[in-house]
Amino acid sequence: MEWMALLLFFCLCGFLLLGYPVALTLAGLSLIFAFIGHLAGGFDLAYLAALPSRLNGVLTNQTLIAVPLFVFMGVVLEKSRLAEDLLETMAQCFSRFRSGMALSVVLVGALLAASTGIVGATVVTMGLLSLPTMLKRGYDPAVASGTICATGTLGQIIPPSIALVLLGDVLSSAYQQAQLKMGIFAPDTVSVGDLFVGAFIPGLILVLLYGIYVLAFAPKPPLDAKASESVPVSKLVKVLLPPLLLIAVVLGSILAGFATPTEAAGVGAVGALLLAATKKQLSYGRLREAVMSTASVTSMIFLILIGASVFTLVFRGFGGDDAIHSILSALPGGVFGAMFIVMLVVFVLGFILDFIEITFVVVPLVAPVLLMMGVDPIWLGIMLAINLQTSFLTPPFGFALFYLRGVAPPSLPTQALYKGVIPFILIQLLVLALLGFWPSLATWLPMAVYG
Structure with a gap:
């Protein structure tokens, strides 16, 4: 009944394109297929017996507690x-240079990314402040809008x-699953901290290439903006020091192992x-809005994760993981061919699916197979992250475009x-290609930090 697993996946993509709620579609469609498969004698309902422990594992996962806190x-x-x-x-600092405003958008976007990590908030804020x-x-409208969307x-x-x-x-679950299948009964894990450290150099490369593009290759405004007076050092320190300190405390504590x-x-x-309190922006109303927004985003993510857990159980119950292993293993080129096809599929799915859906639906299906083939889990995680980043920009459903x-x-x-x-x-795909040829761009720093 492996064909039922593939049919389930394609039906899921179809229903999501029709606009049905992601979490409910994941769980509901999977249970319907499980019932049909059971009636046909090709699905053992014993697979669903693991569902309560799976859901309990989701709700008590210590790693996922970081989600609402970062939000x-x-x-x-x-x-x-x-x-x-x-x-x-x-x-003001870059007003003396052509495309100085675009460069400031890139740099401020990078600082906001290291401070907040919320794409929608960054795009909307930068759009309101800098686009007009x-x-x-x-500035050419395409350059202005593209810079803001990409930076976000x-x-x-x-x-x-x-x-x-x-x-x-x-990836941690997929890595353990892959090692158990290979007979390793004391499996290692890949931590979020490993991915944070591994993403540092690729993230800097992206910022550097964005800056080079807006300064050297993007169409420039016909007239330079009037150069303003130089920014006092005291003002620059006052504005930059708080977010830099916050970044240093959050990322530095992870990098140092504290x-x-x-x-x-x-x-x-x-x-x-x-x-926020030192800037006198911490009122009861703003705090309430922040809590409500955090609860809304966190609930959405966890509900999708619960639905994805149901989907994964049913998919594996039909033997879908074996089908994917057979498909990827039979591809020409070995590990390179399998990795290329997976990256291509993820990129194409980014045109129609959100990164959360791809992370919870597609990655658990393909990651164990790639890891069993010897792919480094940190490298795989960074490759997937940059690939999923393009899903925010690719029409017609790029969320950054909507924002x-x-x-x-x-x-x-x-x-x-x-x-x-x-x-x-294209810049993101270039960085993806660089990572493909030089995996050490993602793996060197974690090895240097953690050994």
């Missing part, structure tokens, strides 16, 4: 006017990243509250929005 940290920083101060100061100014200064997606790869937290949990990502997320949440379209002026054509993100998608 809360990002929402509080968003409401503390951190982005406004950073963007205004950096724009960039258009007024004569840096929160996917630059730690602390919610995507890396979710990928770390999924704290787990979950513990560091708790410290970051408290630090965000203190930063910016919602706050952009009506004069900005949607065609310019789609055109503007193409160079940045």
Whole structure:
């Protein structure tokens, strides 16, 4: 009945394209297929007996506690006017250069990614603050909108990243499963901290290439903006020091081994509250909004994860994991061919599915097979993270495009929005290719830090 597993996967993609709720579709469609398969004599309902323990494992997972903490940290920083101060100061610093405003957007976006890690909040904030100014200064609409959208997606790869937290949990389970199948009964794990450290160098490369593109290759405004007076060092320190300290505390504690990502997320949440309080932006109303927003995002993620657990059980009950192993193992090129096909499938699915759906539905199916073939789990995680980052930019369902379209002026054509993100998608694919040829870009720093 392996064909039932593949049919389940394709039916799931079809229902998601029709707009049905992700979590309920994952669980409901899987249970329907399980019932049909049981009636046909090809599915053993004993597989579903593991469901309660699976759900309990999801709800008590220590790693996933970092999700609401990082979300809360990002929402509080968003409401503390951190982005406004950073963007205004950096724009003044680079106002003497052509494309200085675009470069300031890239740098501020990187700082926000390392501070908040929330793509939607970064894109909306940068769109409201910088897009009107960039258009007024004569920037090509495609360049302005593409820079803002792409910069907002840096929160996917630059730690602390919610995507890396979710990928770390999924890959850890897949790694243990792969080792058990290979007869290793004391399996190692891949931690979220490993992925955070491994993403550091690729994230810096992305920021560097974004900056090179907007300075050297992107169409420049016809007239330079008037050079403003130099920014006083005291103002620059006052604006940059708080987010840099927060980044140093959160990431530094993980890199130094003083704290787990979950513990560091708790410290970051408290630090965000203190930063908002010092800026006199911590009112009861803002705190309530932050808590409600955190609860909404966290509930959505956990509900999808519960639905994905049901889907994975049913898929494996039909022998789907064996089918995928047979398909990938039979591909020409061995590990390279299998990895290339998986990356291609994930990239294509990014056109129609959200990164959370791909992380919880696709990655658990293909990761164990790739890991059994000898793929390094940290390298695989970073490759997947950068690949999933493109899903925010690829039309028609790129979420960053929707976020910016919602706050952009009506004069900005949607065609310019789609055109503007193409160079940045190519840059992300270039970094993906560099990682493919030089895995040490992702694995060297974790080895140097943890040994």
